[in-house]
Amino acid sequence: MIVYTDDAVKASDKIAGYDVDGTIITTKSGNVFPKHTDDWQILYAEVPKKLKLLHESGYKICFFTNQGGIGSGKIKLDDFKRKTKDILKKVGVPIQVFIAIEDGQYRKPLTGMWKHLVEHRNDNIGIDLGKSFYVGDAAGRPESGSGKTKRRKDHSLADRRFAANIGVSFYTPEEHFLNRPTEQYLKPDYQPSEVVTNMNIIPLLEPDNVKLPADNSEMIIMVGLPGSGKSFFCKQHWEKHDYVIANADKLGTTQSCLKICEKALAAGKSCVVDNTNVDVESRKKFLALAKQYNVSCRCFVMNVQLDLVRHNIKYRHLTDSNHSKINEMVFNMMKKKYTEPTVGEGFTHIIKVNLKPSFQSKADEELYKLYLLEK
Structure with a gap:
């Protein structure tokens, strides 16, 4: 992160926060992204007037901008300064x-820039969230209008979620500078804070009378996209019952998983296939193996909605540097291939597993409760 502070900036308990691109400025060229460093102009004539009025009213004006192009080398830091x-x-x-x-x-x-402001860049003056606000164009608005009045849909929800994570009021540039009515936006299907709140209310399994472990040797096939919590569930609920865990991430191949499972079943032990197993074809070989050894095969399906799966992946990247990053293209391919398991495939039972996250620290829990995804 880089911070630039004008010499005349004064600390305040009231913060007027703004995004920059699409909020304070827009391109002269009309392109979504600027052609060069000087391809910009003030978005609306009202912008300087509004900022001056807020400054005179005792607000400290702060810009918060994502500029990943600087980190990647696509934008020169000196040019951006x-x-x-x-x-x-x-x-x-x-x-x-x-x-x-x-x-x-x-x-x-994420709120790192805001926290840095609070802790290091406001002369130890506390900030009144009720008096502060944030303005940005990444607000999750759908496409609207037609012809010359057509507006593209917003590229993300990053600004709206930034304000929500901080706990301040949010406005779009049009609401704030032009006094237009509140605009509609695509509301998220999930709230991460509610997952934590509800985790002691919802049952772990559906139906909730499922027996763990079984009385006899069996095979368990886990089903779920990366980040849905399969391995965590296995560690929490199968390892302690001495089920042999076959995980392709650790073993390298499906064939290696089959060998581990066959060895376990031959010895009269139970085993768990801890892979994504998103389609019928990937499950078929393991079901055939269970049939060969005349053991029952239950399917445990992670009952986690898609946006929350993506949230879990982002959280894992932020908290566990040892875990390999999941390629977005690979994730989308798995999502496309996903087929709900059925008893017709040969399962004796299909059980849904609800997400019940666990945290190493209070800080990790607070992080999980934030909106982590930009869109």
């Missing part, structure tokens, strides 16, 4: 600018 100074000169008020240049805790919607 010059652009930032030119923008501040144009708006004509003292401003403090927070720039997230890489993925991680500082990139919106």
Whole structure:
């Protein structure tokens, strides 16, 4: 993260926060992304007037911007610094600018930039969240209008979720600068804080009278996308009952998993296939093996909605550097292939597993409760 502070900036308990691209400025060229450093202009004539009025009312004005292009080398830092100074000169008020240049805790919607403001860049003056607000164009609005009035859908929800994570009021540029009515947006299907709140209310399994473990040797096939919690469930509920866990991430191949399972079943032990097993074909070989050894095969399906799976993946990347990153293209391919298991495949029972996250620390829990996804 990089911070630029105008010499005339003063600390305040009231923060007027803004995104930059699409909120304070837009491109002169009309392109979504600027062609060069000087391809920008103030978004609306009302922008400088509004900022001046807020400054005179005792607000500290702060910009919070994601600029991953700097971290990747696509944008030169010196060019962006010059652009930032030119923008501040144009708006004509003292401003403090927070720039997230890489993925991680500082990139919106995560709150690292805001925390840095609170803890290190406001002269120890506490911030009143009720008086503060944030304005941004990444608000999750759908496409609207037609012809010359057509507006593209917003590229993400990063700004709206940044405000929600902080706990301040949120406005789009049009609501804030042009006093337009509140705009509609695509609301998320999940709230991570509710997952934590509800985890002691919902049952772990559906139906909730399932017996763990079984009385006799059996095979368990887990089903779920990466990040749905399969391995965590196996560690919590199968390892302690001496089930042999076959995991392709650790063993390398499906064939290796089959060998491990066959060895367990031949010895009269139970085994668990801890892979994604997203389609009928990937489950068929293991079901055939269970049939060969005349043991029952139960299917445990992770009952986790898609956005929450993606949230879990992001959380894992932020908290566990040892875990390999999941390629988005591979994830989408698995999502496309996903086929709900049925008893017709040869399962004796199909059991749904609800997500009940566990945390190493209070800080990890608080992180999980934030919106981590930009869209």
